[in-house]
Structures are given as C-alpha cells and as structure tokens.
Amino acid sequence: MEKKIMKNKFYHILSIIMAFSLSLSAQQDEYKPDPQSVLQLIRNEKIKHVLPLAMRNNNVDMWIHVTRAGDPDPLEYEFGSTSGYLIFTDLGDRIEKAVFAGYFGGEGGIENIDITASVELRRAITGYDYGKQNISVYNEITEYVSSRDPKTIAVNYSDWIAVSDGISHTQFEKLEKILGPKYSNRIVSAENVITEFRTRRVLREIVV
Template sequence: MKNTVVKILTALAFVILITGVANAAGEAQRRWERMNQIRQEKFDLVLPEVMRENNVAMWITVSREGRDDPLTEDFGKGYVGSYGYYIFTDRGGERIERAALGIGTALIEDNGAYDIMTESFDLKEFVEERDPKSIALNFAEHIGAADGLSHTDYQKLTRDLGQKYAERFVSAEKLTSDFRSRRVASEIAAFAWAGEMSRNIAERAFSNEVITPGKTTLADVAWWMREQQFENHLGTSFGMPSVYITGPDGFVALSNDHVIQRGDFLAIDWGVGYLNFYTDMKRHAYVLREGETHLPASIQKAFDNGLAVRNILKNHIKAGRTAGETYTILNQEINNAGFKIMESFNSPTDDP
C-alpha cells in the first residue's frame, strides 16, 4: 500500500511538472506566433515601401554568434555559427526578396517569411548576382537601434564584397527608422498590450498596495516594479525604474533609500519591453497628508494644465507631417495657450 501511494504521488508530481512546463511554453509560443505574424505583415506591406522611398536596392544586416543586431528580433533570431546575414533585395515587382544566410533555425523556416534560407552560401556571389546599385548597412549617427554594425563587420563586408560594392554602401539609419516606426495592425495590438502592462504596473506601484507612508522607500517601489517585470516576462526600457520625489527645486531623491512621507509629490519614469517593443511612460502621484481628501490647489492646477497641454498635442499631431514640422506647430500652439516650453527636463520655474 505504501509503495502504491508513493507511485501515485510521484505520478501526480510528474503531471504537475508537465502541466507547468506546458503552460510556460504556451506563452512563449504565443509570443513567437505574434512575432511571426508581425514579421510577415511588415515584410509584405512596409518593407517594399520604405526601401523604395529611401532608394535602397539591397539591405544587409549582419548577425554574429554572441552579438545580435537590434533588429534581430524583428527579422527572426536563429543560431549563427560565425557570421550570418539577413539580406533584402528589391528585384522589382511587389515583393522584396528576403534571404537569411547562415542563420539556422526551423522556427524562421516555419514562419515562411523568407524566400531563401541556407547555411551554404558565398556572400560575394550572392550580391554579384543581384548587382544592387546601393547597399544599406546598419550604421547610424543618431539612432542607436539602427547602429548595429560593428567596425569589424564593416571591414569584413568591405573585404568580402570588394571595393566595387563597398563604394555603394549607405547608412540604413532612415530606412531602419521608417521600417520600425510604420506599424501594421498586429504591431499596434501588441504595443497596446505592452502599454497597458506598463500603465497597470506603474499605477499599482503608486497605490496603498505598495506604499505605506513613513515606511516604504523609493527603492522599495522601484524593486517592486522590477519584480513585476520579472514575473510577467517583460524586458526593461531603462534598467531600474526611476521613482523619484520632485519639488520646487527639482529632484529631491531618485530610487534610493529615501522614505516616502505624506505630502510628497512622486513621479515614475520607466518602460517595459515586450517582443521588440519598449514603452516609455510617466506617472505622478501625491501622498495625501493626514486629514486631506483632495489635492492641494497648486497640484490640482498643475494637473489641469497638463490635461490642457495634452489636448493640444492630441489635436495637432496629424499624419502627413514630418516630426520637425509637428514639433514647431506644437510649440507655437502651446505658447499660444499661455504656456512655455521647458528648456530642459524637470526645470523649476517661478512662472505660476
């Protein structure tokens, strides 16, 4: 009888273990499937448009063992023995040719987003056959996410392809920005989920669930938020969340052992990572003093002014303008409404 009980308990433990693994794999597979859908839609709908707008005939992204390009998640991560290449070529027609050379995984192949997948290739022959007039590479002056090519990668491409094609190298900075920023429907849905997770965690952090005035420190709040990222399998936009106290003179304390007190004005600046999306969200909170049931008039006024400026932003951000044009218009409209643009972040002012 004892042996039977042991066997039953062992079997139950095994079932629980398998069930737990299956549930964990479920979320991993769902995220993989979402990225597959996004990748297919981006390649079909966005890639041809942005390559032609930027006069790019071929786009090469280098992947190496132990060092991914910032775009690796977008293109599909696989095993790279030494060097691998994602190569997109405009050969005419509606579709851009997609090739993954030296990047091995059944997951990318099963996705069906690539026309060519092989571990055996001659990079120079591949490029010569297509003879592109321009070759975009991921080096960039202003955008870190478009600057994944190392100096060593650049030198190797120059050697392997020869001077003829090296003279056709151009920066993929604008191309990368356009490819990443033009969202398809599946991306918008995924980013909305990331934003909701970011909002939910931030607002719980600034609640009685987490904060006890006179006891909880800023670091306690920051670590609680970091733990929520860990438990929900989320990345981080900025490392440790910035949880701080601000006042008339600017920053008072930032994610440290400062104990939160009644009357403090708190702020959060943080973001989560989901798939290859990263949020950047702010939240503010006032810790009521004993006997207070509403915000002080000064803080309520600041909140109302913030809503007024937010409405200006919503009403004047329109499709069809450049970011620079929009920025100029917004500054003018904000000034017209009686507000002033801050010259630097969290700059105190005597202007009421």
C-alpha cells in the first residue's frame, strides 16, 4: 500500500512538472519583443553609456548632427528619422540632448530630450521657403551654442568616412552662418566620435 501511495505521488509531481514545462515553453514561443521597442532601448542606452566616452575620448565638447528631409541620414539607425539639428553637449555629469528639428524620432526614437525647438523654428526648418529665410530665424540655436560655449564642436562631415559625411555643402554653410565666426572656427570633423559611437556595443545589442 505504501509503495502504491509513493508511486501515485511520484506520477502526480511528474505531471505537474510536465504541465509547468509545457506552459513555460508556450509562453516563450508567444513572446516576441517589438522590434521598435528594442531599437529604442538600444538607442537610449548607447547615448547614455557610449556617447560620453566617444565624445570625451576625442576631446569633443559638443556634437552637432545636421540632417535634412528627403536626404537619407547615415545615422538613422542610431537616432531615428530626423530633419534638423541634433546637438549633444557634454555637461560633465551627463550629455545634454537638444533637438532643433522640424520632426524627430518617430516610432522607436530617442527619449528624454532636454531642449526642443520652438514652433516657429520647427516651421522654418520644414517650410518650403527654407533657403530664403533670414538667418535670424535660427537664433535659438545660436544662443544655445553660445550659452554652452563649447571649445570643440564636432559636425557630421568627413573626407574619408561616408557614414560620417551626412551634411551637405549648403547645410554646412548655413550652420557656419548660424554659429557665427567665433564658433565656426571651433568646428572639427565628427568622424572619430561617430566611428567610436557606432562600433562600441551595449549589452542589449549583443544579446539581440
């Protein structure tokens, strides 16, 4: 009798274990992480953990990344769909994120932006008379850069790395006008920052 009871208990426990295993397996099969959510996590983790190193290792105080609608950005994977000026500033304890853009991010975009453009500037960037505007419409950017007073400003141009050369000639000329002579003279290529930022991996990228 005792052996029969023990045998019944054994089969009962075994059936529970099998049922739990099947349930867990089914849950794992059903779990499919949203690609955009994963990409958003990767983007935010890279900006938080990798970007400070990339900027400091290359003695860059500010990185201005310029994009334009209709012109594919080589760093769209890293930042999302953008039209305007992304500015990253090293404040010492963190990287400040300012976005002066007509549109930015979209699904899976970067979170926790510190400073954004006014409605007027967003309209100016997305307007059809983009090339005819008075440069004073960009004073928000001029004043922002001046208030941070960076000693080195990296910009996305390069004569040998295509992915670091996203800015057009006309965009570069406009940026120089926005910054003025003082800060235009502090511009350097962002090629080293971009290379380090893209090649360094966060754990989530490796796992995914």
